[in-house]
Amino acid sequence: xxGIGCLTWHGNLVDxxxxxxxxxxxxxxxxxxxxxxxxxxxxxxxSKGIRAIIGVSIAVLLLxxxxxxxxxxxxxxxxKRQSMYNYSATMTSPYNEESPSRRELDGTTRNSDxxxxxxxxIVAATDNFSIANKLxxxxxxxxxxxxxxxxxxxxxxxxxxSSGQGIEQFKNEVALIAKLQHRNLVRILxxxxxxxxxxxxxxYLPNKSLDSFIFDETKRSLLNWGKRCEIICGIARGxxxxxxxxxxxxxxxxxxxxxxxxxxxxxPKISDFGMAKIFGGxxxxxxxNCVVGTYGYMSPxxxxxxxxxxxxxxxxFGVLLLEIITGKKNNTYYHDDPxxxxxxHVWDLWKEEKAMELIDSSLGETYPTNEVSRxxxxxxxxxxxxxxxxxxxxxxVFMLGNDTPLPSPKQPAYIFTNAYSSKDRSISEGAHxxxxxxxxxxxxx
Numbered sequence: 001x002x003g004i005g006c007l008t009w010h011g012n013l014v015d016x017x018x019x020x021x022x023x024x025x026x027x028x029x030x031x032x033x034x035x036x037x038x039x040x041x042x043x044x045x046x047s048k049g050i051r052a053i054i055g056v057s058i059a060v061l062l063l064x065x066x067x068x069x070x071x072x073x074x075x076x077x078x079x080k081r082q083s084m085y086n087y088s089a090t091m092t093s094p095y096n097e098e099s100p101s102r103r104e105l106d107g108t109t110r111n112s113d114x115x116x117x118x119x120x121x122i123v124a125a126t127d128n129f130s131i132a133n134k135l136x137x138x139x140x141x142x143x144x145x146x147x148x149x150x151x152x153x154x155x156x157x158x159x160x161x162s163s164g165q166g167i168e169q170f171k172n173e174v175a176l177i178a179k180l181q182h183r184n185l186v187r188i189l190x191x192x193x194x195x196x197x198x199x200x201x202x203x204y205l206p207n208k209s210l211d212s213f214i215f216d217e218t219k220r221s222l223l224n225w226g227k228r229c230e231i232i233c234g235i236a237r238g239x240x241x242x243x244x245x246x247x248x249x250x251x252x253x254x255x256x257x258x259x260x261x262x263x264x265x266x267x268p269k270i271s272d273f274g275m276a277k278i279f280g281g282x283x284x285x286x287x288x289n290c291v292v293g294t295y296g297y298m299s300p301x302x303x304x305x306x307x308x309x310x311x312x313x314x315x316x317f318g319v320l321l322l323e324i325i326t327g328k329k330n331n332t333y334y335h336d337d338p339x340x341x342x343x344x345h346v347w348d349l350w351k352e353e354k355a356m357e358l359i360d361s362s363l364g365e366t367y368p369t370n371e372v373s374r375x376x377x378x379x380x381x382x383x384x385x386x387x388x389x390x391x392x393x394x395x396x397v398f399m400l401g402n403d404t405p406l407p408s409p410k411q412p413a414y415i416f417t418n419a420y421s422s423k424d425r426s427i428s429e430g431a432h433x434x435x436x437x438x439x440x441x442x443x444x445x
Contacts, residue, residue, distance in 0.1 A: 114178045115190035117201055122146065122192050126156055135208065138258065140169070140274055145204060153204035154189060161196065169274040170198050176273045180246055184238030186261055186271040202271070206264055210324075211257035220327050220360060225367035227266055228324050232375065233400050234268040235260055239317055240393040242270075243310045249279040251308055255316035256297045257323060277308070296330035296341070300413040301387055311387035314396065315413070318382025322346055325375060327360035343383055343412050350380060350409075375400070380409035 125146030126133050135143045141160030147153055159170055177188045192199040210231065213219045223231070235255075242250040253275040261269045275292050293302065299315035301307045319330050322342060330342040349355055355376050356369060378399050384390050389410055391399070399406060 114174055114188070117190050117192040117199075119192055119194040119197060121148070122156055122199060122201070124149075125154060129156075129158065136258075138272065140272070146201075153206075155202040155204045156192075157200040157202065159198040170200075173200060173272075173274045173276070176248070176250060176276050176278070179248060180242075180250075180273075182238055182241045182246070183267065184234045184269055185241070186269040205261040205269060207262035207266060209258045210260040210262060210268065213262070214257060214324055214327055214360075215329060217362075221362040223266070223362075225363055225372070229371070229375075231260075231262075231266065231268045232321055232324055233397070235270065235317065235320065236393060236397050236400055238268070238270045239313055240397050242276075243313065243393050249310075251277045251279060251310060252313050252316075253277060253302075253308060254293050254297075255313055255320060256294045257320060260320070279310075299387065300385060307387075309387060310392065311390045314382050314390045314393060315387075317393070317396070318379045318390075319343065321375065321379040321382065322358075325360065325372065325379070326358050327362065341414060343414055346376065347380065347412050350376065374403075374406065377406050377409060380412060381407065383412040384410045385413040386410075 123129070125148050126144045129142075129144055133145045135145050135155065137143065137160075138157075141158050144156045144158065145153065146156050174188075174191055177185070181187075186205070187203045189201045189203060191201060207213070213223055239252065239255065242252060250273075252270065252273065254272060255270070259270065259272040261271050263269060297316040297319050299308075299312045302312045319342075323330060326342065326346070328342050332342050346355075346358055349357055355373055358376065359367065359372060378396060381399075382390055382396065398404075
């Protein structure tokens with residue numbers, strides 16, 4: 001047909017003709033239905049391919065995002081650990097592998113998973129244990145405030161060379177408190193052992209100890225009745241945790257106002273577990289030939305016979321409760337009172353139905369009389385002479401939080417029949433206390 005070639009082809013259009021140069025136009029006449037089906041088929045394939053590509057891309061992006069988030073979280077945790085220990089290798093031993101301290105403490109620190117601080121870190125944090133950073137001193141030794149490189153404030157309890165406590169008490173506190181977690185127990189951050197240096201590192205509590213409030217004429221006015229109730233109940237919950245709710249059954253043995261620390265909101269935290277003892281599941285009481293504790297807080301059976309149990313802590317709690325309400329120390333003597341000490345004074349006024357005369361004058365008249373009277377009665381129940389008469393801490397917590405009727409308390413311990421002159425008491429103040437009348441050795445603090 002003229003200059004136009006005509007090609008007839010039957011079957012699939014494959015390799016109809018091949019040209020190396022230029023080429024030739026090939027026009028096809030195709031049924032419209034066939035053409036539509038062809039176009040639809042190609043479009044579906046193309047859209048499926050696009051969707052597959054998009055799906056794979058999204059999945060890859062999600063995986064990358066998850067990895068980045070995980071990496072950021074792990075890096076943050078790592079930085080936090082490093083900053084806490086002043087970016088030093090604190091998880092390795094800061095002391096000689098063959099030193100006596102290493103051999104004595106190895107099992108304790110390893111089993112407790114308690115972080116070890118470098119001595120250089122603690123020295124820098126406390127400005128070489130400067131007097132300006134000293135917070136106080138107890139039976140264990142001095143306590144210093146410290147500031148880590150990351151800005152975290154810490155409290156460093158340093159074992160004194162002249163301390164009556166030694167490596168056993170240090171190991172005891174490390175092993176115990178590392179396993180305890182409760183909002184009313186002080187939190188330990190780690191320890192430091194280097195040669196003769198043995199230190200415990202705790203969270204720093206800016207309001208220091210309870211005794212600095214309730215026995216201070218000015219600061220105790222900051223504790224209204226509501227706040228005192230919160231402190232009393234918080235201490236009770238902390239002791240209940242030790243006696244019943246923790247993994248171990250622990251007797252504190254040295255509960256007192258100076259061993260209760262206060263955080264920024266005046267939430268109480270029990271501290272100092274150097275004298276604490278672990279009881280077995282069925283153990284009720286134990287005996288010791290070395291009575292340790294603080295005069296005025298020790299139960300009579302412990303002071304006189306070396307017997308201690310959960311009821312020993314209940315007695316100490318009762319004394320502490322009465323001190324918080326009255327603002328007076330238990331070893332305060334009353335010249336016109338034959339019972340002499342705070343417990344006896346409270347007992348006498350309770351019997352005379354004059355308990356409201358006991359209230360700390362800094363409270364003014366802003367307290368509910370019924371609640372105060374109930375708390376005093378609970379305190380007297382806790383300091384009864386015989387351990388069997390005292391309630392358990394679970395009962396105490398229940399009584400503090402409810403209005404159920406209370407039993408009448410029996411005569412408390414440490415009631416004396418003769419009054420002593422001021423001169424007599426100043427000469428041998430402790431001689432009239434049952435705390436000193438013991439067949440065992442007393443290490444009072």
